[in-house]
Amino acid sequence: xxxxxxxxxxxxxxxxxxxxxSLGAALFGLVWLAFILFALFKEGISAxxxxxxxxxxxxxxxxxxxxxxxxxxxxxSLGAVLIGxxxxxxxxxxxxxxxxxxxLSAVVRFVNDILLxxxxxxTGLFIYELVVVPMHGFSAIAGCLSxxxxxxxxxxxxxxxMLLLVPNGLRExxxxxxxxxxxxxxxxxxxxxxxxIVTGVLLAIARISGETAPLLFTALGNNSMSTDITKPMASxxxxxxxxxxxxxxxxxxxxxxxxxxxxxxxxxLSILARILENQKRT
Amino acid sequence: MALRFPxxxxxxxxxxxxxxxxxxxxxxxxxxxxxxxxxxxxxVRFRLTSLLAAIAVxxxxxxxxxxxxxxxxxxxxxxxxxxxxxxxxxxxREHFGALAPIYGTLVTSTLAMLIALPVGIxxxxxxxxxxxxxxxxxxxxxxxxxxxxxxxxxxIWGLFVFAPWFQTHVQEPVVSVIGDVPVLxxxxxGSTFGIGIFTAGLILSIMILPFISAVTRDVLETVPSVLKxxxxxxxxxxxxxxxxxxxxxxxxxVVGGAMLALGRALGETMAVTFVIxxxxxxxxxxxxxxxxxxxxxxxxxxxxxxxxxTASLIELGLLLFGITFIVLSCAQxxxxxxxxxxxx
Numbered sequence: 001x002x003x004x005x006x007x008x009x010x011x012x013x014x015x016x017x018x019x020x021x022s023l024g025a026a027l028f029g030l031v032w033l034a035f036i037l038f039a040l041f042k043e044g045i046s047a048x049x050x051x052x053x054x055x056x057x058x059x060x061x062x063x064x065x066x067x068x069x070x071x072x073x074x075x076x077s078l079g080a081v082l083i084g085x086x087x088x089x090x091x092x093x094x095x096x097x098x099x100x101x102x103x104l105s106a107v108v109r110f111v112n113d114i115l116l117x118x119x120x121x122x123t124g125l126f127i128y129e130l131v132v133v134p135m136h137g138f139s140a141i142a143g144c145l146s147x148x149x150x151x152x153x154x155x156x157x158x159x160x161x162m163l164l165l166v167p168n169g170l171r172e173x174x175x176x177x178x179x180x181x182x183x184x185x186x187x188x189x190x191x192x193x194x195x196x197i198v199t200g201v202l203l204a205i206a207r208i209s210g211e212t213a214p215l216l217f218t219a220l221g222n223n224s225m226s227t228d229i230t231k232p233m234a235s236x237x238x239x240x241x242x243x244x245x246x247x248x249x250x251x252x253x254x255x256x257x258x259x260x261x262x263x264x265x266x267x268x269l270s271i272l273a274r275i276l277e278n279q280k281r282t
Numbered sequence: 283m284a285l286r287f288p289x290x291x292x293x294x295x296x297x298x299x300x301x302x303x304x305x306x307x308x309x310x311x312x313x314x315x316x317x318x319x320x321x322x323x324x325x326v327r328f329r330l331t332s333l334l335a336a337i338a339v340x341x342x343x344x345x346x347x348x349x350x351x352x353x354x355x356x357x358x359x360x361x362x363x364x365x366x367x368x369x370x371x372x373x374x375r376e377h378f379g380a381l382a383p384i385y386g387t388l389v390t391s392t393l394a395m396l397i398a399l400p401v402g403i404x405x406x407x408x409x410x411x412x413x414x415x416x417x418x419x420x421x422x423x424x425x426x427x428x429x430x431x432x433x434x435x436x437x438i439w440g441l442f443v444f445a446p447w448f449q450t451h452v453q454e455p456v457v458s459v460i461g462d463v464p465v466l467x468x469x470x471x472g473s474t475f476g477i478g479i480f481t482a483g484l485i486l487s488i489m490i491l492p493f494i495s496a497v498t499r500d501v502l503e504t505v506p507s508v509l510k511x512x513x514x515x516x517x518x519x520x521x522x523x524x525x526x527x528x529x530x531x532x533x534x535x536v537v538g539g540a541m542l543a544l545g546r547a548l549g550e551t552m553a554v555t556f557v558i559x560x561x562x563x564x565x566x567x568x569x570x571x572x573x574x575x576x577x578x579x580x581x582x583x584x585x586x587x588x589x590x591x592t593a594s595l596i597e598l599g600l601l602l603f604g605i606t607f608i609v610l611s612c613a614q615x616x617x618x619x620x621x622x623x624x625x626x
Binding site for chain 1: 345421520
């Protein structure tokens with residue numbers, strides 16, 4: 001057998017290049033992550049102070065904090081989860097328990113996945129037309145609803161996926177004991193899938209805590225402390241957007257502080273979700 | 283919460299109360315019927331609630347389309363088809379054309395795909411085949427973290443940290459080297475600002491990288507190991523196994539994942555708004571500032587003073603929704619086919 005030395009070397013070389021490239025690709029991703037997190041922590045930590053949590057957003061040139069924005073974000077996220085979770089939970093239950101192979105379910109699944117990855121700014125336009133125009137003004141309610149529209153598809157998807165993992169034997173056993181179907185779903189399948197469903201809700205919260213686009217023309221923003229949900233309300237992401245694009249240095253600092261808060265929240269929620277998911281597996 | 287089922291008569295009950303048996307069993311029976319009836323009614327209610335929730339998802343989708351179409355009507359009537367081929371955007375003269383934002387959206391997304399697709403596949407190959415086992419999980423999680431960072435943060439980082447760095451360390455040297463080369467000079471020439479179409483595309487590529495690598499990783503794991511073993515057994519190198527066996531085997535999944543990522547890139551708003559420069563013109567240079575559909579809406583919607591201005595922005599939203607709908611539908615069809623194949 002004659003070894004074709006040139007071909008052999010060429011193939012070895014191509015392989016080495018390939019390995020180097022894929023290593024480079026992984027490094028490419030990691031370098032960006034490090035670059036972003038480093039800048040975020042460097043700028044964000046210097047913006048951290050007690051007043052960030054105790055004072056409201058200031059006019060340019062004076063000291064202040066983000067209290068109204070933090071409060072607004074918490075209120076609107078809470079509202080969105082309270083509205084979105086039940087709808088998402090029941091819709092996911094319908095898909096997994098009642099009509100797994102139905103035509104309607106196929107359509108709902110398709111539409112849900114479009115909503116899941118669709119542009120969130122369009123959600124803002126939708127709620128603007130649906131709520132803001134008839135109410136003649138921006139309001140925290142509108143902000144809540146547009147965030148809820150983002151929560152629903154996330155919860156539907158995870159709920160359905162988690163319910164599908166529940167073995168049919170459990171359902172059959174419960175039904176054989178004479179339990180009605182809604183009892184089987186509530187006390188057996190929901191319970192078995194509980195960790196997964198909670199994970200889905202956590203992921204949904206993580207997703208909406210960073211969302212800006214749907215809030216810009218629903219909740220708008222508010223530079224004073226407001227607890228009235230029929231009036232415009234500040235939110236962290238919107239304040240970051242507004243302050244970062246302003247020409248004032250002290251507003252930039254506050255924007256970095258807010259950015260660090262939002263990122264830390266999102267990352268903590270994702271870690272929590274991951275821990276829950278792993279617990280379920282073991 | 284738990285429903286209680288009335289206990290049936292036990293053996294001792296029957297022997298002790300033989301004379302009352304017919305009466306008690308009758309009462310027992312009617313109690314049972316009552317429980318069953320209530321449980322049945324609960325069943326119907328529960329089923330209806332879930333059906334309504336499922337229909338609510340459809341209603342939201344229909345509502346999005348309907349509200350966009352209704353909101354955009356004045357602009358559709360005023361400009362007709364010309365809206366999407368007109369570059370001019372003059373709010374003061376009430377003349378609106380969507381070509382510049384459409385161009386910006388398509389070009390930034392294309393750039394993002396050109397960068398993220400090879401890199402994402404590279405990351406996936408690295409993680410499934412080449413990476414030492416103990417490092418796989420941490421590196422995989424780190425790449426996924428990129429998807430968890432909110433788009434606002436990409437924006438503020440892109441504007442304050444990345445753009446100035448990119449301007450002095452990449453754009454200026456590039457322009458000075460190839461600024462006079464015919465085609466490349468047009469694509470990468472002109473004044474440098476740091477921000478612009480190219481920066482937006484690059485940041486988008488980082489944002490969608492984890493989506494591509496996650497889907498690719500998932501499908502690479504479905505390649506049967508016998509295929510790889512057979513290929514290695516014939517003396518293939520890792521590159522040949524990947525390129526000629528694994529990737530062709532899971533090309534549908536990779537394309538589906540790429541379409542999903544493209545859908546994300548098209549609709550991404552905040553990161554792009556921060557760094558694209560927001561100028562309503564089409565410049566041949568990729569380093570020049572531009573705008574995208576989502577950035578235009580985010581920047582101008584609350585400042586839109588006339589009904590026609592608002593309607594034009596909503597029509598932009600409708601166009602964006604239309605484009606992403608088509609891309610995401612294709613992605614779903616491909617990924618759905620894959621799931622079916624996996625089930626067999």
